[in-house]
Amino acid sequence: MRYGRRHLRRGYGMGHGWWQGRFRGCGYRITVPREEILSVLSNTSEHLSAEEIYMKVHKTYPGLGLTTVYRTLELLEEMGIVIRIDAGDGRARYELAEGPKGRRHHHHLICAKCGKVIDYTDFIEDEKELISKTESGLSKKYKFKILNHEITFYGLCDACK
Amino acid sequence: MRYGRRHLRRGYGMGHGWWQGRFRGCGYRITVPREEILSVLSNTSEHLSAEEIYMKVHKTYPGLGLTTVYRTLELLEEMGIVIRIDAGDGRARYELAEGPKGRRHHHHLICAKCGKVIDYTDFIEDEKELISKTESGLSKKYKFKILNHEITFYGLCDACK
């Protein structure tokens, strides 16, 4: 007897992501939707929106709901596994903060017209000194506990200019 | 006979903003809503959302519609008179790019909890070299025409930490 089940089951073949430990540690469950979403994020260098992630996962796992994508991304962002980028076009994009291979610290180049986001890792060395100096100065002066920084250049990409 | 008019008329007392020339130059009309919105933006050091601007203007000019605020802000952003800031809390905030007195180049410190935005002008000198170097390097490498940059620190403000 076959059963038309909407849901995959997790099994031996499923791989044991580097992130699973962190999930367990926080008391979160490891589920198929979460595995699928993280798999998509791990296998792209693009900056995907919630809907784009939904569509990609949907191909192999049609049971997925868009709601779950949003919920998962929110969770992943809270855990620092994922970074949300606001390209200013009304929908957020997401990228892995640090993957299994350890992504390098980088910043963004955003096209003001089409919203395309490019990572760049150039000049990070030169940046370090400025950032640490600025960070300690600001933290003192404005009584901010600084957690993160972001350098973004806006402009027009090759195709749009 | 009195008439309950919903609309103020522009008159001699209304002041001649530094921005009016730019409006005329672009073929845009100078209207009361635009004057009022720019007046609010000129008289605050806060980073206001469209709705906050609407509420402030509404006190002296109840005829104003929220739609007009959005439309005006869009126009002002296009003209480079206003800068939109995405604090990541789902609504954009706006600030004057450069006022009559000429605001200094600055960057932002954003509280990840309450969304508060603080301008800082510290370390701008140190920043210059890095930025110009980065800018020319990126522009060449990625064929981007760079128009603008943004440095933002995220953290917790004194009240939230």
Place this chain on the structure above:
DNA sequence: TTATTATTGAAAATCATTTTCATTATTGAA
């Protein structure tokens, strides 16, 4: 295997922003 309860998906609800459209106000020309 079972009980507990976190997670899920669908549908409805939100909420900021945009669009539509008829009305009104600004502007340049007469």
Place this chain on the structure above:
DNA sequence: TTCAATAATGAAAATGATTTTCAATAATAA
């Protein structure tokens, strides 16, 4: 000043991304 052309406006409806609600389902510990 008056007038005609049309840009700008406000109200209401539409949009679109994201969030909430709630009953059903699946992951986990015992």
